[in-house]
Amino acid sequence: MKKIKTNNSQIIIGEDVFIALKKTLKPYQFHKKFLLVDENSFTHCVSDFILQTDLTNDIEIIEIESGEENKTLEICQHIWQTFLDFNADKKTLLINLGGGVITDLGGFIASTYKRGIDFINVPTTLLAQIDASVGGKVGVDFNNFKNIIGVFNEPKLVVIYPYFLKTLNKRQMLSGYAEALKHGLIADKLYWKMLQAGLLSDANNWEKLIETSIEIKNNIVKNDFEEKGERKKLNFGHTIGHAIESHSLKHDKLPLLHGEAIAVGIICEAYLSHIKLNLSSKELKEISSTILSYFNPYPIKESFFNHYLELMKNDKKNENDTINFTLLTRIGEAEFNHEASAENIVESLKYYISITK
Numbered sequence: 001m002k003k004i005k006t007n008n009s010q011i012i013i014g015e016d017v018f019i020a021l022k023k024t025l026k027p028y029q030f031h032k033k034f035l036l037v038d039e040n041s042f043t044h045c046v047s048d049f050i051l052q053t054d055l056t057n058d059i060e061i062i063e064i065e066s067g068e069e070n071k072t073l074e075i076c077q078h079i080w081q082t083f084l085d086f087n088a089d090k091k092t093l094l095i096n097l098g099g100g101v102i103t104d105l106g107g108f109i110a111s112t113y114k115r116g117i118d119f120i121n122v123p124t125t126l127l128a129q130i131d132a133s134v135g136g137k138v139g140v141d142f143n144n145f146k147n148i149i150g151v152f153n154e155p156k157l158v159v160i161y162p163y164f165l166k167t168l169n170k171r172q173m174l175s176g177y178a179e180a181l182k183h184g185l186i187a188d189k190l191y192w193k194m195l196q197a198g199l200l201s202d203a204n205n206w207e208k209l210i211e212t213s214i215e216i217k218n219n220i221v222k223n224d225f226e227e228k229g230e231r232k233k234l235n236f237g238h239t240i241g242h243a244i245e246s247h248s249l250k251h252d253k254l255p256l257l258h259g260e261a262i263a264v265g266i267i268c269e270a271y272l273s274h275i276k277l278n279l280s281s282k283e284l285k286e287i288s289s290t291i292l293s294y295f296n297p298y299p300i301k302e303s304f305f306n307h308y309l310e311l312m313k314n315d316k317k318n319e320n321d322t323i324n325f326t327l328l329t330r331i332g333e334a335e336f337n338h339e340a341s342a343e344n345i346v347e348s349l350k351y352y353i354s355i356t357k
C-alpha cells in the first residue's frame, strides 16, 4: 500500500487499503455512520466495500441518483434532513463512495452539517481517484455555475482502491484521463510522454498512473491549499473547459463529461499559451493531436461564443473582472495569473474549430 501525506490528512492507494481504513474507523465504532452512494457505485462497489470493512450492520446507506445535475443544494437539503431524522450528532461520520459528484457533494454536506462532521472519501472513478477526492475542494453547482458554492476542507482519509475501476466504462475512464494529461502538461513532461503512449488499456498501469497524478496534485496543493497562487496551475484547461461544460449541460441532449470539456479547454488554452507565452507551434500541435487522438471533436458553434464569454466572466477563479488563465511556457511548465482578452479567447475557440473540421 502506498501512503501520501497531505496537509492534514492522508491518501492511501492499493489492493490492501481496507485494512488501514478499518483502523481509521475504530474511533467511530459507537457513532452514527452514513455511506453516500449513487446507483452505480451502489451496484458496483457497495457490497465489496461493506464486506471488506465489516460495516454490514453498522452503517446507513444514502443513495442518490447519479449525474452532475444532482450536485445541487436541493440534494444537500435532502441529506441534511436525513441526518436530522437519524439524530446525527457532531461525531457522525460520512463516507463518500462514488465518483467526483459524490465526493464533492458529500464533502460539502459533511463540512457544513453542524459546522462540520468528519468524512472519508472512497473514490470509485478515475477522475475522482486522481483529482476530485484529493485536495479538499468540496461544493455544489448553482444556477448553471459549476462548483460556485463550496468550501475548502480535507477528508479524514482518502482511500483509493484501483480495482473499483474495473466496472467503469471507457468514456468515463477517458474523462479521468483528461485530468492526468493536464497533470503531465503542467508539471511533468516525462509523465505526459507516458500518457501519450497510452496507460489505460492495461490495468497493471492504473496504480502507477493514479499515484503519479496524485503526487503532482498534492505537491502543488500542499504549498497553496486555498489557491492564492500556485494551486491555480491545476486550473489549466478549466477556464474555457468549465464554460464549455456549463453550456453543454444546459443545451446538449447528451452533455459532455467533465474531462471531455476539459480536453477541449486544454486545446484552446494551449493555443492561448502559444500566442501569449510563446509555447512553440510544435508543442501546440503535439498537445492538440494527442488530445484529439483520445477525444472526439466537440462541435462548437460561433453562436455559442458570447455565452461562453459570459460564463467565463462569472467564473469564481477571476479577480477584478478580468478573465484569468493558467498557461504553458512549454510542456511540463505552467504559469498562473495570465489575462487574455475576449478577442484572444475567441481566436482560441476558432483554432479548436479549425482543427476539428
Ligand SMILES: NC(=O)c1ccc[n+]([C@@H]2O[C@H](COP(=O)([O-])OP(=O)(O)OC[C@H]3O[C@@H](n4cnc5c(N)ncnc54)[C@H](O)[C@@H]3O)[C@@H](O)[C@H]2O)c1
Pocket: 038, 039, 040, 041, 044, 045, 066, 067, 068, 071, 098, 099, 100, 101, 102, 104, 124, 125, 126, 127, 128, 131, 132, 133, 134, 135, 136, 137, 138, 146, 147, 164, 165, 166, 167, 168, 169, 172, 175, 258
Ligand atoms: N473537488 C475537486 O477538486 C474536483 C476536481 C475535479 C473534478 N471535480 C468534480 O468531479 C465531478 C466529476 O467526477 P466523475 O467524473 O467521477 O463523475 P461522477 O461522479 O458523475 O461519476 C461518473 C459516472 O460513473 C458512475 N460510477 C462511479 N463509480 C463507478 C464504478 N466503479 N463503476 C461504474 N460506474 C461508476 C457514476 O454513477 C456516474 O454515472 C464533477 O462534478 C467535477 O466538478 C471536482
Ligand SMILES: [Zn+2]
Pocket: 131, 179, 238, 258, 262
Ligand atoms: Zn477538472
